[in-house]
Each structure stands twice: as structure tokens, then as C-alpha cells.
Amino acid sequence: MPRTILPIGPYHPLQEEPEFFILTLEGETVVDIDLRIGYNHRGIEKLAERQAYDQITFVVERICGICSTSHPFAYTQAVEDLLSIEAPPRAQYIRTIVAEGERMHSHLLWLGLAGHFLGYNTIWMWCWKLREEILDVMEILSGNRNNYAMFKVGGVWRDIREEDIPVVMKKIDSIIPTLEKLHKAVMDDPVIHARTKGIGVLSKEAAIDYCTVGPTARASGVARDIRKDCPYGVYDQLEWNMIVTHNGDVFDKVAIRIGEMFESIKIIRTCLSQLPGGDIECLVKNIPPGEGIGHIEAPRGECFHYVRSDGTNRPVRHKIRAPTFMNLPTFKETVVGGAIPDAAIVLAAIDPCYCCTERISVRDTKGQTVYSGEDLIKLSQKKTEQIKADMGR
């Protein structure tokens, strides 16, 4: 069969960031994939070498806008390891809260984009609407929607005010019902099942061979989570579960991320309710020569920072390994052998619309509301049932 080459990118409407995939096709089947990156290279490791230790937190924050907590967290861990100090307990709690808030907004963002990729923009709109609530929480806690600027070697820059805690608690409580509704909608949806179950399977052996990290590994049954294996922050003092599934397909990756959001809510609530008093930073004197490592569980997996100092106010080497670096090569495993989806997108696109339900109401000519948001949700649930019945499930 003749082979066709299909380039995707570097500027593709579906992708957030520039990256370039080269798919080799035989008919509808993908037989090979190649990847070219570098469209986003900004030389951050080199930049870090010309900044003072306190400035680097702001540079590494801008490695990735979504993980703008994970990188400073790992970096401060590395410098604290080099200094052999530990941040005071209140700072540790605040760090944990911010990190979990970031995990929630990141997972919601991904879930929304996954819906967008399936041609299911409803999920996209819904997730991102919910994500705004979490960004509000982050704005109350840190003053910023993204790029929180909370982390500092030896502590945090900004304290959580007592009067903010009930407001945040209330916001988080209000998120739970919507999240549960979203969970049910995604887990029950026949179209999402059809589009994601058994698709892009990464076996446990392959997950280990490729050294995958984070939800990608946990979806394949590899129970690895830095928060459990090598606790940092206050994760070892809290009750929470690691979510692991075993199929390794796209559906499991969705399921893991939704499960983790509920765990994150649990962690934030516990942290806020038992936030200890005291200082939020400790005194940092000169940085001695030496080296330090820091690794934390970012929303996408293990994020690793290495810092080497020669006793001046700048590091001589700063090495960063982000989780996606480990997870990218699994494309070879998951994409090859699959088909380029087309008809299924059409099917997904006609599915019930949840996002409109929150914004519109249908009125008759006399100005009375005929359908409220709740009614429309019920209508679309009925439609989902109908589709399920039609598909024979």
C-alpha cells in the first residue's frame, strides 16, 4: 500500500503550542510518527545561570504557564536541599494548597481541551467555566490568576489571610456539585466511551520501558507518585489516595484526572482547616558551594530540578527535567496502529450541549421562561439516554 505523509503543525488550530508531528499513513492507519520540537525554546537553563537565586523562581515560573507552581516548587526544594534547610510548617501548608489548586486547574484545562479535540466543545466550555472558579480561588490566595509568584527560597512570599479562609472554603464547596455533574457526564457519555475506550493503549510494560511519569504511568497501572514515594510539602501528614487504573487507554487517563481533582479538593480543605500559625519564611544566609536536587509531582508527572552552586549568588548549573519530556516518546506506542478519526468526530459533535445550558434560557413570546438551565440539563440527559439506547448499550 502506498504511504502518505501527513504533517500536523507546527501551527495547527487544535494545538495550543507550536509543535510539529509527522505522521506516516497507510490508508487510514498510522504506521509511523515523528516529532520535531524547539518552537518554544527560550534557553531558560542558561538564563537561570545569570540570575540571582531569588530571581530564578520568577524565571522558572514562566517555563510553563500551567505548571507555574510546580517548577518554582521543585526549584526551591533543590536550593533548600543544597542549603539543608526546611521551610517552616505554615509555608509548607501554603505551598501544598497552591500546588493542589494548580493541579485542579490544570486537569480541568486538559479535560476541556480533550473535549475540544474530540470535537466535543461542550466539555471544553463547561470545564473552562468551572476552571474560572478555581482561578478565583487562586486569585484570593495569591493575588494572581496564573503565575502565582508565591514561592521563595526558604518559604513563601505571601501569607494566607485568616479572613480569606472561609471565602475560599465556600468557593471550593460550591465547585464540588458541578464537578460531580461533570464527572457523571463524562463517565456516562456513550460518545466519549466510543471515542476513548480502547484507544491509544499504553501497556504497563511499555509504560515502564518508556519511563513514563504522572497520570500517564498511573493510567497504565504503574503506581508511582512522588507525593507518596518521596513526600515533600505536607503530603505525608494528610489523608489522600493515589488513583491508579489499569487499561492505559485514553478513557483511563480521563478517569484518573477527574479522580485526582476530587483528591485535590480533599487536600485543600484539610490543609486550610489545619493551617498552623507561625512564620512563612526562614532566614536564608549565603548559599554555600554544593549541589541540590528537588523533585515534585506536577500535574503531568515528576518535575525535577538540579542546582549546583559555587558559593556566589548565582548557580553555575541549573538542570530541569519536565514531565512531558518523559511522556512524549510514548506516542510511538500509542499512535502507531490507530486510525485517523473522522466519522466519530461528527458523532461527538451532535451530542447534548451542556455549556449552553448555563447561559441561555428559552422564552416564549410573552417573556416567560419556558426552559431554565436545570430543564435543559434534564433534556440533554434524556438525549444522552436516547443515544445510549440507540447504540445498544
Next chain:
Amino acid sequence: MGILDHAFLKSLWVFHLATGSCNNCDIEILDCFTPRHDIERFGMQLTGSIKHADVLLVTGAVNRQCIPRLKRIYEQMPNPRLVVAIGECALSRGVFVHSYNCPLPLDHVIPVDVYIPGCPPRPEAIIAGLIKLIEQKKNPKDQPQA
């Protein structure tokens, strides 16, 4: 203002281009299209192809690999075309100003119509910037020249 201009300003279609950004600006752009901010109220829509676009939203610190591609994309854009620089990176390269891979700020590569500062700018700021752009095009005399 002719009928073409009138129609043009009523429904601007935007194309979003990241040239070495940290992703946050791009996310805030997408945020503008989601229910809370809903920029589609103003007739703006995200388009998949540069050949359908009226406005090019550029984020990021324009790295070496992106410069030739950015120029090519700009050339493929049909006239009339507008360019909006979003975020500190696109304005002045922000924290990446000393990087070996970001040699030029965006407006040295292609002409820019509106600058929206912030790291990242809030969706409200992005919307305000785009509205200002429309207003300025409608009444070029009222506004100070940028």
C-alpha cells in the same frame, strides 16, 4: 468608512500564534472564548486557518526557529490585516530578554497594531485591547496615533 470596513470590523476572526511563549497568554486568549468572558459577543471567533483570519494574535518571545515561520504566516494573511501583540513577552521579551534564542522583539519582525501588556494579561484586558482596536479603526481621527 466604506461598507467593506464596516463589515470587517463587525466580525473580526482571529488566529492565534504562539512564538515561544510560556502558554499562559495562550490560555488566557482561549479563556476569552469561554463562557465567563465570551468574546464572541463582539463578533470575534477563533479560526483554524490564517487565510480566513483578520487579526493575528501573537504571544511569546519570538525565538529563532519561529521568526521565518512568523514572517511566512504574516505574508499569507489576506488584507486588511491587523496584528495584536499579547503579553510582556511579545511586547519586549519580558523575562526572556537576555536569552540567546530570542534576538528581536516582535515589532522588529512584523508591524504591530495593538500592544496588550501583562504577564499574562487578564482576559478582560485582552478584550479591552481588541475593542480599542475596533474603536480606533472606526474613528481614526478621535484616537491618538499609536
